[in-house]
Amino acid sequence: MTLSTRSSFGAALILALAGSALGGQTLTSGGATYSTGAAPTAPGAWGPASDLLAPSTGTDQLYQDWWWLRVGSATRESALMGPGTWTSSPSGLAFDTTQSGLDAHVTWQLNGGAGGLATLIGQLRLSNRGSSPVQVSAFHYADIDVNGSWYDDLASVAAPGALRFTDAGGPSGQQPYTLVYSASPGATFGVGEMGSLITSLTDSSSTNFNGSLAGLSGSPNDLAAGWQWNFSVPAGGEVIIGYSLAMIPSPGSAGAVLGLAGLLCLRRRRW
Numbered sequence: 480m481t482l483s484t485r486s487s488f489g490a491a492l493i494l495a496l497a498g499s500a501l502g503g504q505t506l507t508s509g510g511a512t513y514s515t516g517a518a519p520t521a522p523g524a525w526g527p528a529s530d531l532l533a534p535s536t537g538t539d540q541l542y543q544d545w546w547w548l549r550v551g552s553a554t555r556e557s558a559l560m561g562p563g564t565w566t567s568s569p570s571g572l573a574f575d576t577t578q579s580g581l582d583a584h585v586t587w588q589l590n591g592g593a594g595g596l597a598t599l600i601g602q603l604r605l606s607n608r609g610s611s612p613v614q615v616s617a618f619h620y621a622d623i624d625v626n627g628s629w630y631d632d633l634a635s636v637a638a639p640g641a642l643r644f645t646d647a648g649g650p651s652g653q654q655p656y657t658l659v660y661s662a663s664p665g666a667t668f669g670v671g672e673m674g675s676l677i678t679s680l681t682d683s684s685s686t687n688f689n690g691s692l693a694g695l696s697g698s699p700n701d702l703a704a705g706w707q708w709n710f711s712v713p714a715g716g717e718v719i720i721g722y723s724l725a726m727i728p729s730p731g732s733a734g735a736v737l738g739l740a741g742l743l744c745l746r747r748r749r750w
């Protein structure tokens with residue numbers, strides 16, 4: 480990502496990053512790279528800048544991605560905040576923090592495969608150590624920039640729980656990658672011009688994604704997307720949700736990736 484390419488929102492982003500510029504974390508697998516900065520430290524902050532580099536081209540497919548929560552009777556979403564604790568291991572990255580009385584455990588895994596395919600899998604586990612259930616709306620947001628160009632992307636529904644992002648020229652044109660952004664069961668998507676969508680999560684009002692592409696003109700644009708899950712975390716229990724961001728080097732391999740959503744689960748249990 481390049482800050483200077485986002486003139487209209489660059490100032491806001493620089494301010495948002497000022498509190499989270501330290502502590503970059505990087506994953507590599509099969510020639511692909513994912514990196515993210517430190518967690519934001521204010522409810523209305525943007526998430527950290529993040530990058531997702533494709534294996535065969537090295538192009539950056541992602542401008543930022545992060546988690547937001549609306550817990551209990553809150554009337555706005557809050558970024559999942561740090562500083563928290565970061566852990567890096569051969570299996571991936573983990574970030575732990577506590578927010579609104581819930582323990583949050585965030586993980587990232589990157590799986591680079593043959594033929595230039597690579598998939599980032601992210602999960603959020605929320606644990607409730609209190610004595611009453613807690614109602615949560617959780618949001619994962621991703622500002623996808625297909626093939627490193629932010630101005631020319633198109634979105635479509637690939638399958639239930641899966642959004643497809645292509646360049647305006649199409650995946651068989653000069654820009655090779657298609658991205659598929661999938662969610663674990665029960666999620667509703669939001670897609671919009673990136674400035675509008677990030678504002679909906681960082682402003683002081685409550686947002687619910689509508690699961691519709693109707694607001695898009697169909698014209699290439701700088702798009703972002705997100706998934707929203709609404710659930711209750713039982714007292715003494717936990718819920719796990721997740722997403723995947725698959726970089727697909729050719730349209731023909733998209734089918735293999737759509738099944739990844741099935742690996743992600745919504746889980747409730749008591750310990």
Ligand SMILES: [Ca+2]
Binds near residue numbers: 624625627628631645
């Ligand atoms: Ca693009």
Ligand SMILES: [Ca+2]
Binds near residue numbers: 542624625629702703
């Ligand atoms: Ca974008």
